[in-house]
Amino acid sequence: MINREILKSIHKPVMLEEVMKKMHINKSVDIVIDATLGGGSYTRAFHQAVMPSGRVIAIDRDLIAIKRFKRFYPDLSNEITFVHEDFSQIKNICKKLSIEPKRIIADFGISSDQLKEDNRGFSFLSDDLIDMRMDISTGKPASSIINEASEKELVRILRIYGDENRAKKIVGAIIKSRPILTTGELSEIIVEVTKGFKNKIHPATKTFQALRIVVNDEYKEIETFLKDSIEILPIGGYLGAVSFHSGEDRIVKNIFKEYAKMCKCSENAPVCMCNGKQILDIQTKNGITPTQEEIKSNPRSRSARLRVAQKVN
Numbered sequence: 572m573i574n575r576e577i578l579k580s581i582h583k584p585v586m587l588e589e590v591m592k593k594m595h596i597n598k599s600v601d602i603v604i605d606a607t608l609g610g611g612s613y614t615r616a617f618h619q620a621v622m623p624s625g626r627v628i629a630i631d632r633d634l635i636a637i638k639r640f641k642r643f644y645p646d647l648s649n650e651i652t653f654v655h656e657d658f659s660q661i662k663n664i665c666k667k668l669s670i671e672p673k674r675i676i677a678d679f680g681i682s683s684d685q686l687k688e689d690n691r692g693f694s695f696l697s698d699d700l701i702d703m704r705m706d707i708s709t710g711k712p713a714s715s716i717i718n719e720a721s722e723k724e725l726v727r728i729l730r731i732y733g734d735e736n737r738a739k740k741i742v743g744a745i746i747k748s749r750p751i752l753t754t755g756e757l758s759e760i761i762v763e764v765t766k767g768f769k770n771k772i773h774p775a776t777k778t779f780q781a782l783r784i785v786v787n788d789e790y791k792e793i794e795t796f797l798k799d800s801i802e803i804l805p806i807g808g809y810l811g812a813v814s815f816h817s818g819e820d821r822i823v824k825n826i827f828k829e830y831a832k833m834c835k836c837s838e839n840a841p842v843c844m845c846n847g848k849q850i851l852d853i854q855t856k857n858g859i860t861p862t863q864e865e866i867k868s869n870p871r872s873r874s875a876r877l878r879v880a881q882k883v884n
């Protein structure tokens with residue numbers, strides 16, 4: 572079996588130029604946090620932009636990503652601070668390192684490396700155990716949800732996190748086929764039960780997405796990360812987020828909007844009671860999407876959206 576750990580990253584960065592420009596990452600910045608190291612392209616670009624006086628902190632909950640980077644960029648690695656942690660721990664991480672970062676960016680979801688690695692269970696095109704944990708040292712694999720959750724719970728998961736309108740049909744087939752051991756089996760069950768439906772994308776896409784989000788508690792992670800990052804950024808600092816589907820983007824959009832409002836009182840309040848200050852200034856009104864050229868060279872980027880905000884108060 573191929574040990575992917577020793578292979579170089581195959582992940583192509585998404586909207587890197589736009590990130591550098593909108594986040595104002597340059598020599599004048601002293602500390603940048605890349606909250607999602609992944610294949611390391613953002614980290615390398617940040618390092619190049621802020622060195623020699625600046626410092627880059629690279630976080631990832633997947634130790635394999637950190638090991639890979641260190642293996643392939645040993646010289647660079649000596650100059651970068653790596654943190655194997657959830658990005659929801661951003662406040663603790665900064666406290667432990669005694670730093671006040673001026674730029675914080677996260678590029679959500681999984682990397683192409685994770686999708687292609689053996690034994691990770693992220694892909695419906697492979698035949699691995701159904702794991703899907705980004706951090707394999709903790710939590711329960713997705714197989715425990717597939718094989719143990721109630722029918723009602725599975726339908727809820729597929730609808731809420733996968734936006735899957737065939738959830739009942741798919742879950743019915745899953746329940747009948749339990750125990751399901753591999754991603755290949757799960758994918759085949761979904762393909763079979765959705766025959767006759769028009770599918771623009773692979774019929775298992777939404778089920779796999781929903782399971783991954785739940786296994787990794789992704790929405791809660793994003794919410795805590797964004798709110799805590801806003802808290803710890805100094806005035807003038809920038810926060811950026813690249814999302815890959817509407818569920819992620821909605822969280823970013825709503826939190827940015829909430830903190831960009833002057834007044835946080837209820838819409839029904841006759842007068843402002845909160846003396847609210849605007850905390851964020853949104854720099855990307857509707858978000859930025861990749862150019863046609865980028866989508867052509869990296870089709871995975873097609874659904875990405877970058878949002879950036881500056882802390883103003």
Ligand SMILES: C[S@@+](CC[C@H](N)C(=O)[O-])C[C@H]1O[C@@H](n2cnc3c(N)ncnc32)[C@H](O)[C@@H]1O
Nearest residue numbers: 584607609610611612613631632633657658678
């Ligand atoms: C899309 S990749 C990042 C790609 C990177 N920007 C690059 O250019 O190569 C996302 C990475 O974030 C990590 N990740 C996702 N959620 C995380 C979380 N809650 N805490 C820490 N890392 C996370 C994943 O393990 C994955 O390696």
